[in-house]
Amino acid sequence: xxxxxxxxxxxxxxxxxxxxxxxxxxxxxxxxxxxxxxxxxxxxxxxxxxxxxxxxxxxxxxxxxxxxxxxxxxxxxxxxxxxxxxxxxxxxxxxxxxxxxxxxxxxxxxxxxxxxxxxxxxxxxxxxxxxxxxxxxxxxxxxxxxxxxxxxxxxxxxxxxxxxxxxxxxxxxxxxxxxxxxxxxxxxxxxxxxxxxxxxxxxxxxxxxxxxxxxxxxxxxxxxxxxxxxxxxxxxxxxxxxxxxxxxxxxxxxxxxxxxxxxxxxxxxxxxxxxxxxxxxxxxxxxxxxxxxxxxxxxxxxxxxxxxxxxxxxxxxxxxxxxxxxxxxxxxxxxxxxxxxxxxxxxxxxxxxxxxxxxxxxxxxxxxxxxxxxxxxxxxxxxxxxxxxxxxxxxxxxxxxxxxxxxxxxxxxxxxxxxxxxxxxxxxxxxxxxxxxxxxxxxxxxxxxxxxxxxxxxxxxxxxxxxxxxxxxxxxxxxxxxxxxxxxxxxxxxxxxxxxxxxxxxxxxxxxxxxxxxxxxxxxxxxxxxxxxxxxxxxxxxxxxxxxxxxxxxxxxxxxxxxxxxxxxxxxxxxxxxxxxxxxxxxxxxxxxxxxxxxxxxxxxxxxxxxxxxxxxxxxxxxxxxxxxxxxxxxxxxxxxxxxxxxxxxxxxxxxxxxxxxxxxxxxxxxxxxxxxxxxxxxxxxxxxxxxxxxxxxxxxxxxxxxxxxxxxxxxxxxxxxxxxxxxxxxxxxxxxxxxxxxxxxxxxxxxxxxxxxxxxxxxxxxxxxxxxxxxxxxxxxxxxxxxxxxxxxxxxxxxxxxxxxxxxxxxxxxxxxx
Numbered sequence: 001x002x003x004x005x006x007x008x009x010x011x012x013x014x015x016x017x018x019x020x021x022x023x024x025x026x027x028x029x030x031x032x033x034x035x036x037x038x039x040x041x042x043x044x045x046x047x048x049x050x051x052x053x054x055x056x057x058x059x060x061x062x063x064x065x066x067x068x069x070x071x072x073x074x075x076x077x078x079x080x081x082x083x084x085x086x087x088x089x090x091x092x093x094x095x096x097x098x099x100x101x102x103x104x105x106x107x108x109x110x111x112x113x114x115x116x117x118x119x120x121x122x123x124x125x126x127x128x129x130x131x132x133x134x135x136x137x138x139x140x141x142x143x144x145x146x147x148x149x150x151x152x153x154x155x156x157x158x159x160x161x162x163x164x165x166x167x168x169x170x171x172x173x174x175x176x177x178x179x180x181x182x183x184x185x186x187x188x189x190x191x192x193x194x195x196x197x198x199x200x201x202x203x204x205x206x207x208x209x210x211x212x213x214x215x216x217x218x219x220x221x222x223x224x225x226x227x228x229x230x231x232x233x234x235x236x237x238x239x240x241x242x243x244x245x246x247x248x249x250x251x252x253x254x255x256x257x258x259x260x261x262x263x264x265x266x267x268x269x270x271x272x273x274x275x276x277x278x279x280x281x282x283x284x285x286x287x288x289x290x291x292x293x294x295x296x297x298x299x300x301x302x303x304x305x306x307x308x309x310x311x312x313x314x315x316x317x318x319x320x321x322x323x324x325x326x327x328x329x330x331x332x333x334x335x336x337x338x339x340x341x342x343x344x345x346x347x348x349x350x351x352x353x354x355x356x357x358x359x360x361x362x363x364x365x366x367x368x369x370x371x372x373x374x375x376x377x378x379x380x381x382x383x384x385x386x387x388x389x390x391x392x393x394x395x396x397x398x399x400x401x402x403x404x405x406x407x408x409x410x411x412x413x414x415x416x417x418x419x420x421x422x423x424x425x426x427x428x429x430x431x432x433x434x435x436x437x438x439x440x441x442x443x444x445x446x447x448x449x450x451x452x453x454x455x456x457x458x459x460x461x462x463x464x465x466x467x468x469x470x471x472x473x474x475x476x477x478x479x480x481x482x483x484x485x486x487x488x489x490x491x492x493x494x495x496x497x498x499x500x501x502x503x504x505x506x507x508x509x510x511x512x513x514x515x516x517x518x519x520x521x522x523x524x525x526x527x528x529x530x531x532x533x534x535x536x537x538x539x540x541x542x543x544x545x546x547x548x549x550x551x552x553x554x555x556x557x558x559x560x561x562x563x564x565x566x567x568x569x570x571x572x573x574x575x576x577x578x579x580x581x582x583x584x585x586x587x588x589x590x591x592x593x594x595x596x597x598x599x600x601x602x603x604x605x606x607x608x609x610x611x612x613x614x615x616x617x618x619x620x621x622x623x624x625x626x627x628x629x630x631x632x633x634x635x636x637x638x639x640x641x642x643x644x645x646x647x648x649x650x651x652x653x654x655x656x657x658x659x660x661x662x663x664x665x666x667x668x669x670x671x672x673x674x675x676x677x678x679x680x681x682x683x684x685x686x687x688x689x690x691x692x693x694x695x696x697x698x699x700x701x702x703x704x705x706x707x708x709x710x711x712x713x714x715x716x717x718x719x720x721x722x723x724x725x726x727x728x729x730x731x732x733x734x735x736x737x738x739x740x741x742x743x744x745x746x747x748x749x750x751x752x753x754x755x756x757x758x759x760x761x762x763x764x765x766x767x768x769x770x771x772x773x774x775x776x777x778x779x780x781x782x783x784x785x786x787x788x789x790x791x792x793x794x795x796x797x798x799x800x801x802x803x804x805x806x807x808x809x810x811x812x813x814x815x816x817x818x819x
Contacts, residue, residue: 010230014223016157016216017168019129023141023227033233034146038138040169042126044074047138051116051148053236053293055300058372059113066101066118068093068135070449074125080447090448094482096120096132099156100139102589103185103193107151109237111304116148125449128171133158136185137220144228147290149237149297153228154192155220156185159209161201166209168216172451181490182206182586184213188221190595193588197490200540200582203604210600234290242298245276249299254306261357262307263369269299311370312377314354319344323382327389330397330565334428334469334516348378383569390559390566391552397565405545405561405610406517410525410621412533419633420534422622424526426614427563428516433526435534437633438505439679440669457496459508461485461523467515484520485510488544491524491577491585492531495539502537503636503677517563518546524577524585529618534633535626541618542584544577545610547603551592558603560610576607580615634667634679637686643674645697648725656696656724664689696723700767704757707775710749718747720755720769728767730755735771735790736783745793746786747774754780 009026022039029035032048039045056063070093071086072079079086089097100118120135136156143150160170161180170178180201185193191214196206249272257265277295278288322344329337349371358370389395394402406427415421420435444455461484465472477485488510496506508530510523521544528541548562549572559566567573571592577585583604588595629635641649649670650657657668666680666689676693680686700706700722708720708728717731730753732743740746747753752775759768773780 008231010227012223012227012230014219016220019169021134021137021220021223023137023223025141025145025227026231032142032146033148034142034144036138036141036145036227037123038134038141040134041129042124043129043131043134044122044124045131045134045138046121046123047118047135047142048120049116049118049139049142049146049148049150051146051236052114055113056115062105062108062112063115064101064105064118065116066097066104066139067120068097068100069119069121070131071122072447072449074122075127075449080445091482091486092132092448092450094479095486096135098479098483099132099183099185099193099195100136103136103154103156104139104143104150104152106192106591107154107187109149109151109301111301112149112237114148118142122449127449127451128173129169130158130172130175131449133169133183136183137224141224141227144224145232147233147236149235152187153221153224154185154187155217155224156183157213157216157220158183159213161198161205161209166205166212168212176451180205180209182209182213184210184217186214186217188218190214191217191588191600192590194586196583196586197493198583198585199494200579200584202582203601203608206583206586206604207597207601211597234294236293237297237301238294241294242301245272245295245298245302249302250306253299253302254310257303257306257310258356261367261370262311262373263367264357265303265307269296269303272299307373308376308380310356311354311373312380314352315348315374315377316381318352319348319378320381320385322347323378324385326382327386327397328399330386330563331399345375345378349374386565386569387550387552390550390570391555391557394557396559398563400561402557403560403606403609405613406563408614408617410529410618412529412622417632419630420530420532420536422526422529422533424522424529424618425514426517426522426525426561428514429519429522429563430512430514431510431519431522431526432513433508433510433523433530435527435530435536436507436509437534437536437629438507439634439636439667440499440503440505440677441667442505456499456505457489457493458506459485459489459492459510459523459527461488461510461512461520463512463515463519467512467519484523487520487575487585487587488523488527488577491542491544492527492538494584495542495579496531497537497539503638504536504634506531506536517561517567518544518575520544520587521546521575521577525614525618529622532622532625535629537625540579540581541615542577542579543611543614543618544575544585545607545614547574547576547607547610548572549574549590549595549599549603556599558599558606560606572603574603574607576604576611578608578611580612632681634681635683635686637678637680637683637690639676639678639690639693641674641676641693641697643672646670646672646674648696649676649693660689660692664692668693700726700728700757700760702757702760705754705772706757707752707754710747710751710753713743713747713749716743718743718749718753720753722755722767726767728755728757728769730769730771734758734769736787738787740787740790742790742793742796744796745790751775 011024013020013022019040024037028037028046029048032050034049036047070090078084118139120138122131125131133156140153144153158169159182160167160174160178162177179199182196253268256268273296277292326344329340386397409425411423414423415434418434419437422433424431444458446452461481463481508527512519524542524544531538546562548559548566548570550557550570572590575587661668664685666678666685669677678686678689706722708722710718711721712719717729719727720730722728732740754772755769756772758770771783
C-alpha cells in the first residue's frame with residue numbers, strides 16, 4: 001500500500017489480487033461532502049456522498065439513496081434508442097446500486113435520520129475490469145473521507161473459480177469461464193453482504209471463497225482508512241464528545257424531561273449548546289462550525305436517549321406482560337394480528353401513566369411528540385421481547401422449531417395457454433411462475449457497460465401490492481423487483497440447457513400472489529417446476545430457502561424459512577438456492593456489523609437440509625421435465641446448409657426468407673455457420689419449410705428429380721430452372737424415346753416440367769436433364785405422347801446462327817461448389 005499527498009489531494013493504492021486498486025480524492029467534485037475516484041486498469045468510477053445536516057422530521061427509517069450512473073461514453077459508445085442519451089438506469093446499474101446500499105445501510109449511528117445520497121458515475125470502462133466492485137469501494141471511500149458519520153469503511157471484492165482454483169477480482173473475460181461469480185463486502189471484523197451465482201458450488205468451497213475474500217477486504221479497508229487519515233473531514237458526530245456530553249449533562253437532560261415533558265424539553269439543546277460550543281460570529285472559522293455541529297448532534301442524541309428511556313421504563317413496567325402475550329399473535333392471520341396490535345397500542349396510549357407532564361386536558365397523552373415516543377417505546381420493547389424469545393428461549397413467534405418449514409403445496413399446469421406454469425405455496429407466500437418459449441430473434445438485447453450483448457434466458461419478478469393486502473401504484477418494476485428477479489435468474493442460469501441442446505429463448509415471470517417471507521426463494525422453486533412443466537431439459541431441479549439470524553449477546557439462533565416478522569426484527573437475511581450437488585445462488589444481508597465464519601458455516605449446513613426437504617416436495621408434483629412441449633409451444637427444427645448459400649435463402653432485401661415465413665407460417669433464424677432454425681407451432685409447417693430450403697440450397701446430383709419452369713429454349717434444347725439461380729439443360733435428345741426435331745414443337749418458354757438429373761459436371765458447372773413429364777391443364781403428359789405430337793408438327797425455318805450455349809450441359813447461376 002502506498003500514499004501520495006499534494007495539498008488537499010491524496011492518492012492511496014493497494015494491490016488486490018493481480019491488479020492495483022487506486023483511490024484518489026481532492027481533485028474532482030470538491031463541493032460534495034466526500035468524493036473519491038477509484039481506478040483499476042482503465043476502468044474509473046467517481047463516487048460522491050452528500051448528506052443533509054438536519055434530520056428528516058418523523059422519519060421512521062434511514063433515508064439513504066444510492067444511484068449508479070452508467071455513462072455510455074465511458075466505453076466509447078453512443079446510447080441506443082431514439083433520444084441517444086441515457087434514461088432510466090439499466091438493470092445492471094440498479095443491481096450495483098443495491099449492492100452498495102445493502103452493506104453500508106447498517107453502518108450508521110443508531111437513530112441517524114439525516115438524508116444521505118451516494119452517486120457513483122462510471123467515467124471510463126475498459127470492458128476488462130467490472131465497474132461494480134469499484135463502485136462499492138468508491139462509495140465506501142467517499143463516505144469515509146466525508147463529514148458524514150459513517151461507521152465503516154467496508155471493502156468489496158469479487159471471487160471467481162476456474163478449473164477448481166479460486167482467484168480475486170476476475171476480469172469480464174475470466175468471468176465467462178468461471179464457475180463462480182461471488183461478490184463479498186465486509187468490514188475488518190466480518191462480512192456484511194454476499195451476492196453469488198455459481199454452477200452447483202459445494203458449501204466448503206463457498207466458505208473457502210469467503211475467507212479468501214475477507215483477507216483482501218481487510219487490506220482495502222486499511223487503504224481507505226489511510227486515505228481518510230490524510231484528507232478526511234471531521235465527522236458530524238464525535239463519539240468521544242458524545243460520551244463527554246453524557247457525563248456532564250445526562251442528569252440535567254433527564255431532569256428537564258421529568259419536569260416539563262418530552263415536547264418542552266427540546267429547549268434544553270439550545271441552552272446547553274450556548275455553554276459547550278462557541279457562538280458563530282463574523283469572526284468564526286471553519287473549526288467553530290464543525291464544533292457547533294458536533295455539539296448540537298451530541299446533545300440531540302442525548303435528548304433522544306433520555307426521552308425514550310423515560311417513556312420505555314413506564315411502558316415496560318405497566319404493559320410488558322401484554323406485549324409479551326402479543327408476541328404469540330404472530331401465529332394469527334395478518335388481519336387478526338394487525339387488529340390485536342392496534343387494540344393494545346390504543347390501550348397503552350389511553351392508560352399509560354408517564355412520570356412527566358404530558359399536556360393539558362383529561363387525556364393522559366395529548367401532544368403528538370409524546371404519542372410518537374409511546375409508540376416507539378412499545379415497538380422497541382416488543383422487538384426486544386421477540387428477539388429474546390427466539391435467541392434465548394429458542395421459541396419462534398409462530399411456534400415453529402428453528403428448522404421447521406411452513407406447509408408447502410405445489411401444482412403445475414395452472415395456466416392452460418402458457419407453455420409452462422407452476423404454483424408454489426409455502427405458508428403465506430405464494431408464487432405463480434409462467435414460462436414462455438420463444439425464438440432466437442426474441443433474445444434480450446443488452447445495452448450497458450458490460451460485454452454481454454444478448455440474453456436468451458430471462459427471469460422477471462413482480463410484486464403487486466395486493467400480495468400483502470395493500471393498495472399501491474403499478475408503474476413498472478421497482479428496484480426490489482429487479483433485484484429479486486435477478487437473484488432467481490442467477491439461481492437457475494447454470495441448469496439451463498445450452499443453445500445447441502434446446503434452441504429456444506426462455507422467459508420466466510414470477511407473479512407474487514401472497515407474500516410473508518422470501519418470495520424470491522419461492523420464485524426459484526416455482527420457476528424450476530414451471531421450466532420442467534414446459535419441457536425444458538434443465539440439468540437438475542433447483543430449490544431455495546431463506547435463513548435468518550437473531551443474536552442477543554453471545555446467544556444466537558439460526559432460523560430456517562423466515563417470515564415477515566423474523567426478517568424485520570432479525571439480524572440477517574440469508575438466501576440460498578441450489579441443487580442436490582451444490583449452491584447456484586446466494587445472497588446475504590445483515591443489520592449488525594457482521595457475521596462470523598462459524599455462523600456462516602452453520603447457516604449453510606442448515607440451508608442445505610432445508611433445500612433438500614423442499615426439493616422432495618417439488619419432485620412429488622413433477623420429477624423431471626416433460627418429454628413433449630405444450631401443443632401451442634413453438635417447435636424448432638434445424639438444418640445445416642453451406643454458408644455460401646445463406647444469401648440465397650435470405651434473398652434480395654430479405655425477400656426470399658420473408659416469402660418462406662409467410663408461405664409456411666413459420667419463423668426462420670439463420671446463424672453465420674449455416675445453421676437454420678425453423679420455428680412453427682405446427683410441425684408439418686416446419687417440415688415443409690425445411691424441404692423448401694433444402695430444395696433451394698441442395699447441390700443437384702444424378703438421380704434428383706425437380707419440377708421446374710422453362711426459362712429459355714434453343715435449337716438444341718430447353719433450359720429449366722431447377723431452383724433459384726440454378727438451371728439445367730433438357731437436350732432435345734432427352735425429351736423422350738425418339739428424337740424431336742425442334743424442342744419448341746412440344747415445349748415452350750414458361751412450361752412446367754418434371755425432370756430428372758442425368759448428368760452433373762461440377763468442374764464446368766453443367767447439369768444435364770431428362771424429361772419425366774410435362775404439366776398441362778392440371779394433367780401430366782408423358783414423353784411418349786410429346787414425341788408423337790412432334791411428328792405432326794409443321795417444318796420450321798432454321799434459327800439464325802448464334803453462340804452455342806454449351807452443348808448438352810446446363811448452367812448454374814448460383815455459387816459453384818468450391819474445389
